[in-house]
Amino acid sequence: MYDPKVIDHYNNPRNVGSFAKGEEGVGxxxxxxxxxxxxxxxxxxxxxxxxxxxxxxxxxxxxxxxASSSLATEMVKGKSIDEAYSIKNTExxxxxxxxxxxxxxSVLAEDAIKAAIQDYRKRFSVAVKSASGSxxxxxx
Amino acid sequence: MRVVCVNCSSRExxxxxSHCGAVLPTPDNxxxxxxxxxxxxxxxxxxxxxERFFDLNRAFHPDRSSRMKDPRMRDIATRKxxxxxxxxxxxxxxxxxxxYLIRQGLGDREEKSGQIPLTLFDLVERVNDLMVELKExxxxxxxxxxxxxxxxxxxxxxxxxxxxxxxxxxxxxxESNLHSRESEWDDLCDHTENFERLSADDLAARQQILQALxxxxxxxxxxxxxxxxxxxxxxx
Numbered sequence: 001m002y003d004p005k006v007i008d009h010y011n012n013p014r015n016v017g018s019f020a021k022g023e024e025g026v027g028x029x030x031x032x033x034x035x036x037x038x039x040x041x042x043x044x045x046x047x048x049x050x051x052x053x054x055x056x057x058x059x060x061x062x063x064x065x066x067a068s069s070s071l072a073t074e075m076v077k078g079k080s081i082d083e084a085y086s087i088k089n090t091e092x093x094x095x096x097x098x099x100x101x102x103x104x105x106s107v108l109a110e111d112a113i114k115a116a117i118q119d120y121r122k123r124f125s126v127a128v129k130s131a132s133g134s135x136x137x138x139x140x
Numbered sequence: 141m142r143v144v145c146v147n148c149s150s151r152e153x154x155x156x157x158s159h160c161g162a163v164l165p166t167p168d169n170x171x172x173x174x175x176x177x178x179x180x181x182x183x184x185x186x187x188x189x190x191e192r193f194f195d196l197n198r199a200f201h202p203d204r205s206s207r208m209k210d211p212r213m214r215d216i217a218t219r220k221x222x223x224x225x226x227x228x229x230x231x232x233x234x235x236x237x238x239x240y241l242i243r244q245g246l247g248d249r250e251e252k253s254g255q256i257p258l259t260l261f262d263l264v265e266r267v268n269d270l271m272v273e274l275k276e277x278x279x280x281x282x283x284x285x286x287x288x289x290x291x292x293x294x295x296x297x298x299x300x301x302x303x304x305x306x307x308x309x310x311x312x313x314x315e316s317n318l319h320s321r322e323s324e325w326d327d328l329c330d331h332t333e334n335f336e337r338l339s340a341d342d343l344a345a346r347q348q349i350l351q352a353l354x355x356x357x358x359x360x361x362x363x364x365x366x367x368x369x370x371x372x373x374x375x376x
Contacts, residue, residue, distance in 0.1 A: 030261045033253040034358035037365025039264045060264050108253045115255050 002063060003097040009067035014074050017056045019043050025053075027120025029112040033104055038065045042112035044076060044084070046120055052076045052084055057112070064102040068092050068109040076113060085117050141167040146212050155196070155220070163200075163213045166220055172227035172240060175220075181329045182238055182322040184231065193228040200224060238322070238353060245350040260362060267307075267366050270300045271373045297374060304370045311363045318356040325349050 002010075018041070019026045025046045032039040038061025045054040055073035059066045071092055076084040092098070092106035142151045147162035157164055166175065173180045176192040198204070205217035230236045274296040281293050328349065332342060 030256055030258055031253055032256040032260065032362065034361035035252070037264075037362055037369075039256060039261050039362075041261055058265070060268050104253060111253050111255070 001099075005071075006063060006067040006096050006098070009070040009096070010063040013057075013066055013070040015054075015056050015070065016058065018058060019045060019054075019056060025120075025124075027116040027118075027123065029115030029117070029119060031108055031111045031115055033061075033108050036061065036065075036104070038062060038105070038108060040065065040069050040108055040112045042069060042072065042109070042116050044081075044113075044116045044120060046081060046124075050081050052079050052081065061108075062102075062105065064096070064098055064105040065108060067096055068098070068105045069112060071095060072109040072113055081117050081120065084113055087113055141169055143167050146216070147210070155199070162210075163205075163208075163216045163220070165216050166223060170223070171244060172223075172230055175223055175227050176231070178231075179329050180241065181326045182234070182241070183326050184237070186232070189228070189231055193224065196224045197221070197228070235357075238357060241325070242350050242354045242357070245346055246354065256362075260359075264362070264366065267300075267303055267370060270296065270303060271370065274300055274373055300370055300374060304367065304374070307363055307367050307370070311360060311367070314356055314360050314363065318353065318360065321349060321353050321356060325353065 023045070025048070027044045027046060029042045029044075030039070031042075038059070040057065040059045040061065042057045043055065044052050045056075047053050055076050057069040057073050059069045072087070075087060075091070079087075087110060089103070089106035089110040092109055093103055096106070098106055142153055143165050144150075145152050145157040145160065145162055145164055148157060148160040150157060150159045152158060152164050155164055156162070171180075176189065176196065178184060178189065178192065200217045200221040202218060202221060205214050205221065208214045208217060230240050274293070277292040277296045281290055325346075328342075328345060332338065338346070
């Protein structure tokens with residue numbers, strides 16, 4: 001029933017885990033689907049050029065949800081945050097050949113990427129402000 | 141809402157034309173409640189729901205409508221019959237009834253996913269770790285050898301049972317909160333005189349309650365799937 005790619009990602013999930021708490025340049029997205037109870041945490045480590053250097057995930061859910069998030073971490077690596085933000089769930093569906101009943105798993109992965117970027121932007125804009133603020137103080 | 145009778149062109153309300161007795165077309169804004177002539181409440185009188193359904197189902201049942209001479213009437217009756225069936229199947233179930241109200245008020249949210257709080261993720265992770273622990277203990281207890289394995293299984297099971305009890309208690313708290321939101325919704329229905337012309341305030345109040353209902357329903361869904369999975373693991 002499952003495509004070999006789903007089984008591969010399920011058996012050998014890429015980039016499982018979390019970044020250390022307080023690690024620089026990390027955005028975290030936590031999403032879930034109440035209907036099936038699946039939950040997903042996806043973290044992106046972004047350098048100061050806005051490029052995603054590394055990604056990690058933890059997913060509790062069905063095989064397709066695990067495969068979708070595993071694939072998502074591979075897809076985003078090396079991309080700019082804008083490129084990653086525009087990733088559509090259909091790309092995951094096509095790659096993993098998900099059946100219609102499992103499409104929501106790919107939606108969940110897309111949501112997780114977007115939530116992680118939003119979280120990063122929220123943190124980063126604060127960091128920029130405080131950095132420029134301290135620079136001003138140093139000048140004065 | 142008034143509709144025009146296709147037979148005699150008079151403007152009418154209800155299922156049948158009071159002038160010629162023809163079946164009236166269903167208005168565009170008819171919903172699952174209005175077609176059965178029910179208030180849009182969560183605490184519905186289920187006996188009345190059944191009565192209305194049986195009466196209308198009989199009246200518009202294809203066995204009867206197929207004998208109508210006018211093909212336009214047959215068509216209207218067939219479509220009414222489908223809507224009546226769908227209405228009953230949705231409204232007879234309390235959860236589906238609330239989900240329907242949420243969909244009506246906040247838009248289509250099927251296959252919905254979205255951000256969740258970290259505390260919920262942590263809870264799922266903890267439960268998951270306990271389930272893995274128990275499964276591993278069960279696996280190793282099958283292998284011949286250490287007599288401590290049996291104890292490991294019962295310890296892991298005990299911990300998981302504790303978590304299960306906490307979740308059940310939590311679900312009850314959510315449920316009672318849900319019920320008070322439901323009463324708020326029903327009170328609002330009682331105080332709304334004209335559903336076709338809601339004021340901006342009414343609309344905002346309705347959406348706010350639906351939003352709260354939706355959050356509570358989601359929380360309960362997550363808890364239910366955890367409870368289900370724990371039970372599967374404990375009693376497999």
